Amino acid sequence: MSAPTEETVRVLSVPERGESRILDGDWVDDGFDVAVEPSAESAAERLRRERFDCVVSGYDLRESDGLELLRNVRDRDPGVPFVLATASGSERVASEAVAAGVADYVPLGQRETDDDATGGGGDPAPVTDGETLRTRVRAAVKRVRDRGEGSERERDRRRLETLIGNLPGFVYRCRNAPGWPMEFVRGESEPITGYTTEELASDAVVWGEEVIHPDDREQAWETVQAAIDTGEEFEAAYRIRTRDGEVRWMWERGCLVESTVDGTAVLEGFITDVTERKQYEAELERRNQELEAFTSVVSHDLRNPLSVAKGRVELARERHDDPDLDHAARAHDRMETRIEQLLTLARNGExxxxxxxxxxxxxxxxxxxxxxxxxxxxxxxxxxxxxxxxxxxxxxxxxxxxxxxxxxxxxxxxxxxxxxxxxxxxxxxxxxxxxxxxxxxxxxxxxxxxxxxxxxxxxxxxxxxxxxxxxxxxxxxxxxxxxxxxxxxxxxxxxxxxxxxxxxxxxxxxxxx
The missing domain is CATH 3.30.565.10 (Histidine kinase-like ATPase, C-terminal domain)
Structure with missing residues (x-):
């Protein structure tokens, strides 16, 4: 038997007593990795140690029966499919197995046809117990795996919906073509732009041609293309015009995810409104400019006359012993200190x-x-x-x-x-x-x-x-x-x-x- 792969089905098999040897592993092919245990007790012990994709068991087991093992498996791990394959079953056994949660019931020693096994049409062809068991086990495992993948996808979808719902913006998927026509939009687009997600994700509104501000379109395009050319994520800030004509600032981050059949690149990203931040930055820049003008006035227009005055007083003190000149010199010193403090106060806000x-x-x-x-x-x-x-x-x-x-x-x-x-x-x-x-x-x-x-x-x-x-x-x-x-x-x-x-x-x- 070849080594197990990611697609290999790991099966724990528990044969029946008697002459039937089908559950000893004679039915397997390269798609299966089968471990055989002689009793329900040893099978339960092995299930505690190892992980299997499916349990295949007979009904008439040594010191127990398949229904007891089935209930044991269901209690321990309800997600593992259990196939009851028996040559000594009955309608009662089948009914109890279904009630206990069996994935499939396979009566051995009966001849199936391909139509029976697959539900298809055509001429009936004999199917052996081994072929039947392989088909039923694969089907049981596939059902469980499909449910698991579907549940995982549903969990991923719900997580994405929750994430999008908590974001102050919207996510998108678009073609990297002129205008950036969008194929998918989810989130708070309407409060930000005035356009619904349905409008943006259709030809009703073209983001790059009708929403992005005309003066910013070229720069936004060049920013995105430069990042794509180097294989990096892109970030861009630009203005838009909302449905009502209001100008707002957007910040966008995204990346290239794939290309279409015709070679057009596909982008995915996130867009959020940063208008308030931009307004704050503009106000901060204005105040900084005013502060620079103020410090320039203090530094130049006050210091220079003060230096001249101090020099004149010092010359006068050298020629005259006058207490008033001493007071004037101290006043100049205090004025110089205050000018330095003003400049310090202005600069220390940085x-x-x-x-x-x-x-x-x-x-x-x-x-x-x-x-x-x-x-x-x-x-x-x-x-x-x-x-x-x-x-x-x-x-x-x-x-x-x-x-x-x-x-x-x-x-x-x-x-x-x-x-x-x-x-x-x-x-x-x-x-x-x-x-x-x-x-x-x-x-x-x-x-x-x-x-x-x-x-x-x-x-x-x-x-x-x-x-x-x-x-x-x-x-x-x-x-x-x-x-x-x-x-x-x-x-x-x-x-x-x-x-x-x-x-x-x-x-x-x-x-x-």
């Missing part, structure tokens, strides 16, 4: 794309060396690594630490101009020195910067990160605004909370559980 693991304690130490801290102390013994843009993380910490030092100190802040309720960056105070602590959040999803000063008033906690918000007459309110922009650029959140001893700003780098 999304962070290149990050690296950064040790928070090292970043805190670096920021501390860059901030005028007077007698303030830093506690940053924290074992936390943050995925961030290193320079922008340091800048965030600098602004938080500066706010702590200026806000938390109890001395005079006449020159401050940026801390909440006190002003900015220059520090000229005595009084008790502030203690600044950098630590990890309890849930490990971020970090905090806290001080032991008077804290942030409850009424302004929701406003402290607004650019320009300050309670000081000479404050700019940009420090914590910069913190907020840097955090947002990383995808983080920042919040002012009530600390144990003073102000506490929490930066959450991961979503809260």
């Amino acid at each position: 999304r962070v794309t290149d990050t690296e693991p950064v040790d928070l304690d090292a970043a805190a130490a670096r920021c501390w060396s860059g901030v005028a801290t007077d007698d303030a102390t830093l506690d940053a013994d924290v074992d936390l690594t943050v995925e961030a843009d290193r320079d922008r993380l340091v800048q965030l910490l600098e602004n938080l630490v500066r706010n702590c030092v200026e806000h938390g100190s109890t001395g005079s802040r006449a020159e401050s101009g940026d801390a909440i309720g006190h002003g900015g960056d220059a520090i000229d105070h005595g009084g008790d020195a502030v203690s600044v602590r950098v630590g990890e959040l309890d849930d490990g999803e971020g970090f905090f910067v806290a001080d032991d000063g008077p804290g942030i008033p409850d009424g302004v906690r929701d406003q402290v990160f607004d650019a320009g918000f300050t309670t000081a007459a000479d404050g700019t309110g940009f420090g914590l605004g910069i913190v907020s922009r840097i955090a947002e650029a990383h995808g983080w959140t920042v919040e002012a909370v009530d600390g144990a001893d003073g102000a506490r700003i929490e930066v959450r780098t991961e979503p809260a559980a």
Whole structure:
């Protein structure tokens, strides 16, 4: 017997007692792989160990009968067809077998004709028991396999219908010919285009000639053809005109699946409405252009006159010992600081794309060396690594630490101009020195910067990160605004909370559980 193949029918056969040897395997050909067991008990044991396509059993078995084995098989695996082939059967046996779920009942020792076996016409020809059994077993296995394939196809169809029903768009199948005439459309085409799936899948509406915007047709065609030529999937964005004349943006993704008899390629893909995304991108581009114009004005039109003024004041201070000139020089320094903060605030809104693991304690130490801290102390013994843009993380910490030092100190802040309720960056105070602590959040999803000063008033906690918000007459309110922009650029959140001893700003780098 040849080795089993994917199409081979694996059969477990249990012969009857007596002289009939047909179930010992004499009936098989190359399409069968038959294992023979001498009893119902050994057959049941083998079925527990191995998988068979069909069980063929006699009725009069050793120590049992075929009906008992049939019921055993039905209980264990209802999907395996069971053929009862017996020379000692009766109408009662046949009836009980049918009631128990037998796939076929074959009385042995009777002569069939081809007409009996196949139901066809023509001259009757004798058919042996072996031929009959082969035919009946193949038919029983085929019925089960066909049902299985049909069920699988039905499950696939239902899964596809569910998937399509949940997609914000529609799937299609079309010929890769001018106009992209569609043969199949399923999904939410009408809410998007105004055309039903039936209209798009017929000659009533031609997608590439009547729906795609005239100005985008050539580009869309070239994009798809370029991808097909390289054997890749294609993606295309283009405008359409809906049935009502509205212009909307589509995003399409698909691939070449086959070619027709005449050589025309067939495409399958998915189309969805991205109009809102396109509008958002256009608005973002407009705002970015405005921001670039603003930073250009700040950088050029304010810096240049300020540089001239600073130079003049320095020359005057060299010639004259006048306290008013000292005040003017400090005012120029504050103005320069505020210009830098404005530019920083504008630029830090850009999304962070290149990050690296950064040790928070090292970043805190670096920021501390860059901030005028007077007698303030830093506690940053924290074992936390943050995925961030290193320079922008340091800048965030600098602004938080500066706010702590200026806000938390109890001395005079006449020159401050940026801390909440006190002003900015220059520090000229005595009084008790502030203690600044950098630590990890309890849930490990971020970090905090806290001080032991008077804290942030409850009424302004929701406003402290607004650019320009300050309670000081000479404050700019940009420090914590910069913190907020840097955090947002990383995808983080920042919040002012009530600390144990003073102000506490929490930066959450991961979503809260």
